[in-house]
Amino acid sequence: MAHQADLVIVGVSVGVAIGFVLAACAFFGVRWYRKRSRLQHSSSSRSVTTLPIRMNGVGTSIDSSASLSSSFSFHGPQQLTKINQRSKDLYTPTSGILNYSYKDVQKATQNFTTLLGQGSFGPVYKATMPTSEVVAVKVLASNSKQGEKEFQTEVLLLGRLHHRNLVNLVGYCVDKGQHMLLYEYMSNGSLENLLYNEGKQVLSWEDRLQVALDISHGIEYLHEGAIPPVIHRDLKCANILLDKSMRAKVADFGLSKEEVLDRKNSSLKGTYGYIDPEYMSTNKFTKKSDIYSFGVIMFELITAIHPQQNLMEYVNLASIPKSFQQASMSPDGIDEILDKQLTGKCNLEEVRLLAGIAHKCLHKVPRKRPQMADVSQAISKIRHRRLHKEDTMSFSVSDVPQIVKRIEDQQVEMSSMASLKESVEQ
Structure with a gap:
């Protein structure tokens, strides 16, 4: 009897244990299913179909996923x-x-x-x-x-x-x-019109450097300041607008997309000449693709050569190859493709520094391109370097007459004191 009682107890215990395990599995299975459903709903509600590739100045468009x-x-x-x-x-x-x-x-x-x-x-x-x-x-x-x-x-x-x-x-x-x-309303229109339309005002080097800095701040905010981060996906000169003070602002967010962890491949979108080659081969658009586009814009500011007029070919000719995947800007090379309207009207050292930053943004390997915060800081240093020189020159030019006048006054005062001393001694 005792042996049978023990068997009953063991059987009941095993049954309870199996029931508990099954209940736990059902509980966690339901939780997993609900969580997955919420994620899918969130992903589908946030995804937005966007415009296809666009050509500057051309009304046609191409989309590999739709007729x-x-x-x-x-x-x-x-x-x-x-x-x-x-x-x-x-x-x-x-x-x-x-x-x-x-x-x-x-x-x-x-x-x-x-x-x-x-x-x-x-x-x-x-x-x-x-x-x-x-x-x-x-x-x-x-x-x-x-x-x-x-x-x-x-x-x-x-x-x-x-x-x-x-x-x-x-x-x-x-x-x-x-x-x-x-x-x-942006009274000075787009950067594209200012750079390429004849008869428009010529952008000075100081203005171009400030425009580059303004754009970098705008993109830095999208990448680092916005929550969640935003990838613009169509950075180009036509989408950079300037106000009455010639301050630049990023516009046209129709192709923009919030950066999410589960990036899915989509049809190719953007504008010819500004598209990251890595994106064209993988269909994966990241912040580094925006940085590539900004590198193209910086070279446009330097050369006033449109991307659809073989800008990258000129840039590659101005580069010194170091390895299969890397090159650096040749000072002589960048001088040769400098916008003719800037010849003799800009600081060549500053041009070369900006070209070096732009070249790093165009690195073939996306992960080796700098973060936008680093790009902004580098352009700011060029800007501060210029302002410091201007302040020094301003002091040397404007303050010299005052200094000379003070010296002359001191000489007159010393002569008067000497004459007075001679009179007293006599």
């Missing part, structure tokens, strides 16, 4: 009303940016007659708001499905990104089938 027929969508009146309402519901609670009616924008742009230019997104108009604030209105080309997604990205990102070197989004309009973005 041209799928780039446009035509909606009936009822569908359009639903889309507009959905867009308003999407932006209003999250961004805090002002929502303008179509009538407000129409009046501010004098019935859309104040055209400033034409971009890949659509026409851009100058507008004067009822508060007397002057803004630029970017109108989405009608019925562009891809453009609508770019529009959403701009509003949602710029609703939380604020920095003195990023163009400020003043408001938006989703009304009467139109999608419009209202930005602060």
Whole structure:
């Protein structure tokens, strides 16, 4: 009997243990499933389809993942009303940016007659708001499905990104089938127009150095200051705007993307001439891809040669090869490709220093490119070096007449004292 009782106890114990293990497995399995579902939902809600590769000055685009027929969508009146309402519901609670009616924008742009230019997104108009604030209105080309997604990205990102070197989004309009973005007005236009359009004012070396520093601060904020970090993905001279004081600000965030841990490959996007070769081969876009694009912009500031006019070939010819994957800038080489409008009007040592920084940003191996904070610091040192020299020269030029006058006064005073002494002795 005792032996049978022991067997019963052992059997009950084993059954309880097995039941406990099964319950624990079920509990942790449910938790794992719920966590996975939340992550997938978060990832899908944050991902935004963006515009394809764009050519400067060309209205066509290329996308390896979609046909041209799928780039446009035509909606009936009822569908359009639903889309507009959905867009308003999407932006209003999250961004805090002002929502303008179509009538407000129409009046501010004098019935859309104040055209400033034409971009890949659509026409851009100058507008004067009822508060007397002057803004630029970017109108989405009608019925562009891809453009609508770019529009959403701009509003949602710029609703939380604020920095003195990023163009400020003043408001938006989703009304009467139109999608419009209202930005602060940048009176000196784009860096591309200033560098390449004949008849425009010539950018001095001092201005170009300041522009490089301004851009670096803007990108540094995106990479290091924004939470989560943001990768711009379309840095180019056309997307750098200058205000009345010639201070540069980064614009056009339609292709931008928040940096997330699970980066997924996507169709190739960006602008020819500025795209990181590593990104073209792997489809993986990182902060270092932005840094490559900024390296191209710095060489544009130095040479005024457009990337689509063989800029990189000129840069490679101006480089001294050290190894298979590395080269350095030749002082003589960079002097030869310097913008002719800067000849004799700039400090060549400063040009060479900036070219050296730009060259490091173009390193073939992305991990060997510098962080944007290091790039900003290096450009700041060139800027401070210039300011220090200017202060020294200012002292030597402006203070010399005062010093000479003080010496002359002292000599007159000493002569008077000597004469007085002689009179007393006599």
